Amino acid sequence: MKKEEFYNIMGEIDDKFIAEAYENKNRRKIIPFKKTFALIAAVLLIAATATVVIAKVFDIRFDDTEKVKLYQDGIEVEHTRYSIMYDSEEIKIDEFSEEVQKNFKELSGNWKELLDCPKGVDCPEHEPLYHNRDFLNLSEAIDYIGCERIKIPDQRFRTTQIFVLQSDYYISLHYCGESTEIDFSVYVTAEIDVKERREDGISKFSFTSIGEEKEFSEEYRTNKNGIEYVVVYKEPKDEYFNASYDRNLREISTSVAAYIVKDGVLYSYNDIIRELYNEDGTEVDEVSMSNIRKDKKEIVEKYLKLWADSF
Amino acid sequence: MDDKEIIALYFKRDEEAIPATEKKYGAYCLSVAKNILGNDEDAKECLNDTLLVLWNEIPPKKPKVFLSFIGKITRNLSLNIYRKNTAEKRGGTELPAILDEMAEFVSDREDIECNFERKELIAEINTFLEKLPAEKRKMFVLRYWGFESAAEIAKRFGKKETAVHSALQRIREKLKKHLAERGLEL
DSSP: OHHHHHHHHHHSOHHHHHHHHHHHHOOOOEEHHHHHHHHHHTTOOOOOOOOEEEEOOOOOEEEEEEEEEEEEETEEEEEEEEEETTEEEEEEEEEHHHHHHHHHHHHHHHHHHHHHTTGGGGTTTHHHHHHHGSSSSSHHHHHHTTTTTOOOOOOOEEEEEEEEETTTTTEEEEEEETTEEEEEEEEEEOOOOOOOOOTTTTEEEEEEETTTEEEEEEEEEEOOOEEEEHHHHHHHSHHHHSOOOTTTSSSOOOOOOEEEEETEEEEEOOTTTTGGGOOTBBBBBSGGGGGGOOOOOOHHHHHHHHHHTTT | HHHHHHHHHHHOOOHHHHHHHHHHHHHHHHHHHHHHHHEEEEEHHHHHHHHHHHHHHTTTOOOOOOHHHHOHHHOOOOHHHHHHHHHTTTTOOHHHHHHHHHHSSOOOOOSSSSSHHHHHHHHHHHHHHHHHHHHHHHHHHHHTTTTTOOOHHHHHHHHHHHHHHEEEHHHHHHHHHHHHHHOOOO
């Protein structure tokens, strides 16, 4: 065969191999500059020297789902832990407890109604569902899209999980949507060019989002077994630990995001939900949301440590 | 919009099929075309041609794997343009490098003797690919089907460029051995 003929032969390989090779790649898009800001604004994580933001979709293996016990405001609750393949890296995500999801589901109503509503987010009846659907069951959402779609979200999406992969990628998992079409997508890496670790164990980075510069820190800690883990928080730290909400639960600022790597697997921790519960485990009612305890730091730290020490 | 919905638009002769395809697969087609053609202008032209071919071919054709179906059309159209451009002394893509890689791998004899041997070769390459680990298989397909640069493949898999070259070299040798054991050669 002449060497030029080889690519003709390769042109006839089985479709499934092409689909396999390009399936994820096709979902990887360079996000337009303008939308990059909107996206990052929601993710709340960036770097001063971030250059390109690339959206990726993960392969989620539900067959590897397991139940794990974690603490939530002093109560042992069951979380669902998903295995996610991010390119060739394995990541495990702890989803909110089913108990919490159940409560949120009640708040959210029947989210599938929204899917069928031709007015989508412009529909006054369903608009609240749109805003609350990030509280919905992760597996349902991802199962629904089958990881098939990827869309650049508008600005009204919510971040549900934040975690970090390796040292130079920030990744967020969120559900997002556009008009009448719901797309729950697993998103976002912001490439970090330089992120130096300071002597005090904290590295800082920042970026400007819609005119506002946001600063973040990563704090390196060690659990009781000597395994290093990282806590990510928005500066100023005290503000970070006191997440705030509006009365409709629509504005949720990130509480604690942390990650730990054990045996080559990255586990992430997200403490958004804790903020919606009182210390005794009872749900914080809507009216008192704006008056949520201002002194959550100690509690947050306590359960973050419990989580980290479980590795 | 999922693939079935897009294909249904073609069958209904609904012109929305074109923008829907472009929205979902435009970037992918441009990427395939640009790897071969090396410039945006030709790649864009190739994307437009791809959409036209799709419009003309569906129906009656009903692709099982839409992504691959589109990719193959784009690839073939791009190669045609590449051949034309090469004749006009244009180019500047990964193709020459890939052909150099293949030079020590293929027999350099005249075209394969018959259609039967060609089909057998393709079938054996498919068998070989099936057995490869997924990551290696993807690398091979991206390089020799998609004409991607080693640098881009390395970036995608989080590896060094040299590691990609080494992996591809090993895969080529394995493929050669696989075919030789079956009395075939490229």
